[in-house]
């Protein structure tokens with residue numbers, strides 16, 4: 001559904017040009033959650049901006065169901081880390097969620113209904129008339145998620161969405177994201193620094209490393225669904241995947257745990273950087 005084809009991106013020009021990534025390839029299937037992980041500064045947010053159509057790559061394409069994305073697209077919604085800056089403090093919860101619908105749904109009643117449904121879906125029913133500053137950080141991020149899903153996107157992009165909330169709220173928002181994907185069937189791409197989170201949320205973890213960055217591995221996550229914060233994270237395969245992702249991020253590929261295929265019912269599926277089974 002989402003295809004990243006030979007994507008190259010750099011900042012600056014001439015001798016000052018800094019190449020962030022070159023000829024990057026990756027795919028995300030319909031209804032799949034993929035997490036992008038990698039060292040700080042590797043280019044994860046830059047890649048997300050290209051996928052969102054907010055930055056123009058210097059070469060290559062991003063396509064959504066075959067259509068080239070070269071500007072913001074109505075079927076792609078973005079949730080950023082900093083809910084404090086992405087919500088409008090002078091608008092109520094309902095006003096914030098309604099905002100992007102103004103250009104899409106002409107009828108005010110229908111617009112409010114769509115926004116109210118999204119607010120209910122993120123568990124904020126009853127808070128419609130409050131302002132962002134009257135809500136906790138986790139609730140504000142729920143408003144940002146409601147605003148994103150109110151548009152019924154085919155692709156939801158989340159850039160370190162839970163980095164600014166406490167651990168308990170983070171776990172709740174992870175489960176909310178999994179539930180929304182289940183209900184709405186959209187594809188989701190998440191940038192996260194939290195390796196446990198990347199495995200818990202993902203169908204696939206995409207590891208970026210290097211300068212220019214490369215997709216050094218794409219790991220299928222064959223953990224049962226629905227996921228559970230305690231049961232899933234207690235699985236031996238969860239610990240194996242965590243070790244594997246950490247090794248990949250650190251560039252210790254040769255040191256990846258040898259027990260991978262010995263624990264659990266099935267060996268972990270390994271896919272190549274193009275997403276093909278290796």
Ligand SMILES: Nc1ncnc2c1ncn2[C@@H]1O[C@H](COP(=O)(O)OP(=O)(O)OP(=O)(O)O)[C@@H](O)[C@H]1O
Nearest residue numbers: 011012020038039040041042043044045046047193
């Ligand atoms: N607008 C810009 N102009 C010039 N350089 C930039 C710009 N945005 C990002 N960079 C540089 O591009 C590189 C990749 O940045 P990016 O924010 O994409 O990395 P990241 O992997 O998301 O980092 P982090 O995990 O720390 O958020 C960094 O060296 C950064 O300094």
